[in-house]
Amino acid sequence: MKSIEIKPGIYWVGAIDWAVRDFHGYVTPDGTTYNNYLILDDDVTLVDTVKYDFAEDGIKNIAYLIDPSKIKNIIVNHIENDHASALGRIMELVPDATIYITGRGKKGIERFFDISRWNMKVVKTGDELKTGKYTLQFIETPMLHWPDSMMTYVKEAKLLISQDAFGQHLATAARFDDEFIEYASHAELEDAVIDYYANILMPFGTLIKSKIAQILKMGIPIEMIAPDHGIIWRGNPERVIQMYQEMAEGKTKLRVSIIYDTMWHSTGMMTRPIMQGIKDEGVDCKVIKLRATPMSVAIKDFWNSRGTLIGSPTLNNEVFPSVAEFMTHLRGLRPKDRIAGAFGSYGWGGGAVKWLYNELNNMKLETLEPGVQVLYRPSPEDMEQCYEFGKEFARKVKEYHENYV
């Protein structure tokens, strides 16, 4: 892959990972990219590195443009392995380079590398680095999504290098949003943004809202947003900012996801009348069987729906393991602005539905209780109860959704 000029003298020198399908547990059917950027100015500056496996590809991309030993500054916006694990390899080439990093970034990076001989300069919001004709301004974004995180704004280019924020897991020949839309569609691009937000940034909505407000208040013109994954926002950077603002405000679809698993089909059977009841109330519904669906896809469906019903059989007085796994993921993502409920089946001793409501209440989600539980096999009366539960839940979802439109 060739380096690509994104602004005068500023180049994408990253790597495309067409093959990755499991990104620390997050399923990436379209692969991803590790974007980093080279600023050819009086002082040559590299912003971020790539995942270690792609270090040599990144170095080749730099070498297309300049002898890599000429790099004077390295900005480390984020120390997670997909962006910083090639840093050691780069430092072998330029041991005298100065690394610009946040205080928390420095504390973190020394757990990965021996930094005793490296020139480290700790920066905070508002600090600037003049590279020649360009001025780089640093903006700390702690917990978006790691404590060390920051963004780098290139003033004269009106370019925001945003690290993970505004990124997407998309390996594509397109480097820019307008190119991608030409090859694929707006809908595909926005779906990738939502997928990334749901699985990585869901817990940080409040922080995202205030950080975007802070950046807008700084009055910095943004013509281009260059994240560390996926396409670069050149055609319509305002759209991704708007999407983030809306998601942080709790915007989602008037839709219900039924996320379940089943042992001998009883809980699975219950999904059909529940879905029919939801549909008969005029609400769209999607049914997701957990062992047939990657966890990150189920999380995206949860995020894309105002309401979710979780279904589980009881196994040895416990919730079914795949459902417990989903709930563990969901708990960590600290969901908000959604309504939920539960249903399930049992043989001799129940437990799963109670456990699910306990979890949902601990997450402080709005719930419709007590849900539906059936013994062994749903009877016609049970199926009717499921249908009515679906209808009642859909009505509650519509009512709750009104608060967000």
Ligand code: FEO
């Ligand atoms: Fe793409 Fe938080 O690393």
